[in-house]
Amino acid sequence: MEKHIQLPITREIARTIKSGDACLLSGVIYTARDAAHKRLCELADAGKPLPFDIENATIYYVGPTPAKPGQVIGSAGPTTSYRMDAYSPTLIALGETGMIGKGKRSPEVVEAMKRYGAVYFAAIGGAGALLSSCIKEAEIVCYEDLGAEAVRRLRVEDLPVVCVIDSDGNNLYESGRSAYLRSQN
Amino acid sequence: MREFSVSILTDAIARLCVEANCVLPRDMQTRIEEARATxxxxxxxxxxxxxxxxxxxxEQNTVPICQDTGVCCVFLKIGLDVHLHGDLRAAVDEGVRRxxxxxxxxxxxxxxxxxxxNTGDNTPAMLYTELVPGDRIELTVAPKGFGSENMSRLAMLKPSDGVEGVKAFILKTVEEAxxxxxxxxxxxxGLGGTFDKAAYLAKKALMRSTDERNADPYYAALEAELLDRIxxxxxxxQxxxxxxxxxxxxxxxxPTHIAGLPVAVNINCHVTRHKTAVL
Structure with missing residues (x-):
């Protein structure tokens, strides 16, 4: 059964979402990939304010295709998350509570998630046409020069994601695989 | 001898870029549906x-299957009895741009x-040309996503590592990914050749329809064994x-050198896209 989650995710809510939970997210999220993360962290390192409120924010690692006429956004599935590992601990410390991507995370990211209370979700990689139907509004917040990698504010309805790593450090990539392998013996 | 202006390639490539990105090849659809059934x-x-x-x-809405519409790999097999007029590289890139x-x-x-x-137009294409007998041009457009490209690996194994070493390297690459x-x-x-040829062969292997197995029964059996073990x-x-x-x-x-056993593993996701046309 899927868990309906209304965004934003507070640190308290983050602690209640567990590895393996299938969730439907509704509300506002922000998009950022490597290039945008680099700029955000450079601002943070310089002690400058970020171009959007990072407190309780969820960031979706996505670079969508351009919208066709009449579309809100083009195809919009997740990109591989480990490329953001160098930046995520900084953003989590500043208040980021949710990350949506796909693939493994570094021990440093998981440590920050445990320390501050944050969750890591995966959306289905390669299902960009399907996922874009959950995006109801999209507008560029900053870094338009980055094209597909610009930061966008999205309003999503029932975006299907799975909690892979929770704020206790439990990891579905490990537990799911071992559960399957046990079932085969 | 057939004479062509390179602009014929521009038009074909522009069309194939869209088709390849929006319509998953039938063989891939069949593989995924078979996998679902089992x-x-x-x-x-x-x-x-x-x-x-x-x-x-x-496919229904002509939208990209995946938002990573890739770097555009273009494979041209040009018949030796074809005479192309114009700038081939410019014509290919113009096709990708459009x-x-x-x-x-x-x-x-x-x-x-x-x-x-960012170049802003997805150029340049990764262009491969090959000269073949005949008076036709076969072109394949293969958008390559980088989530899977980044998980690809190459090893220069020793001849003594043999087929077991090759299998172990492929399985390790997939497991670590x-x-x-x-x-x-x-x-x-891609097996054999030189450092660069092995990588090229691995890419070329991804262009083959998944309906086809290697023509050599020894390698067809190795493909089947590796699939089972993976x-x-x-x-x-996911x-x-x-x-x-x-x-x-x-x-x-x-073929390769007496001292070497190059092995390259090029990974593609479930959105393995390529589209071919013959002119």
Missing amino acids: EPWETAQGILDKIIENYGIA GYRDGYLRKSVVADPLRRV GPNPCPPIVVGV NALGVGP GFGGRTTALAVSIEWM
């Missing part, structure tokens, strides 16, 4: 259902690997566990 793990079944739904939506602009595809190429400024390349994946393997790893669709980690393993090979 997948025993419930979570994995649910993901395969979503993947099937996704490529259905993409296809990615008019097809609302993502521009994912930076001009320089270190200074990283885990959820990152969007499994279920297609595994292209699907016993338990990684599963890495959440399950049987369906790979949909196909394709091996291409060529």
Whole structure:
């Protein structure tokens, strides 16, 4: 059964979402990939304010295709998350509570998630046409020069994601695989 | 001798860029549907259902199957009895430029690997040309996503490592990639040649229809064994566990040096896209 989650995710809510939970997210999220993360962290390192409120924010690692006429956004599935590992601990410390991507995370990211209370979700990689139907509004917040990698504010309805790593450090990539392998013996 | 203006390539490539990105090849659809039918793990079944739904939506609405519409690999087999007039490289890039602009595809190429400024039109293409007998041109457009490209590996093994060393390297590459390349994946393997030829063969292996096995029964058997062993790893669709980690393993090979055993593993995701036309 899927868990309906209304965004934003507070640190308290983050602690209640567990590895393996299938969730439907509704509300506002922000998009950022490597290039945008680099700029955000450079601002943070310089002690400058970020171009959007990072407190309780969820960031979706996505670079969508351009919208066709009449579309809100083009195809919009997740990109591989480990490329953001160098930046995520900084953003989590500043208040980021949710990350949506796909693939493994570094021990440093998981440590920050445990320390501050944050969750890591995966959306289905390669299902960009399907996922874009959950995006109801999209507008560029900053870094338009980055094209597909610009930061966008999205309003999503029932975006299907799975909690892979929770704020206790439990990891579905490990537990799911071992559960399957046990079932085969 | 047939005479062509290179502009004929521009038009064909522009069209193929859009078709390749929006319509999953039938053989891939068949592999995914077969995998869904035999997948025993419930979570994995649910993901395969979503993947099937996704490529259905993409084809119906002519939208990209995946937002990573890739760097555009273009393979040209040019007949020796063809005379092409004009600038081949410019014509190919113009095709990519038009296809990615008019097809609302993502521009994912930076001009320089270190200074990283987007070229804005997805050019240049990764262009491969081959001269073949005849008076035709066969062109294949293959958008290559980088989630899977980044998980690809190459090793210069020793002859004494033999087939067991090759198998171990391929399995290790797939296992370490885990959820990152969007499994279920297609595994292209290049064996032999030189450092660069092995990588090229691995890419070429991904262009083969998954309906076809290697023509050499020895390599066809190796492909089948590797597929079984990869699907016993338990990684599963999206890495959440399950049987369906790979949909196909394709091996291409060529002669090599007495001292070497190059092996390259090029990984593709379940959105393995390529489209071919003959002019």
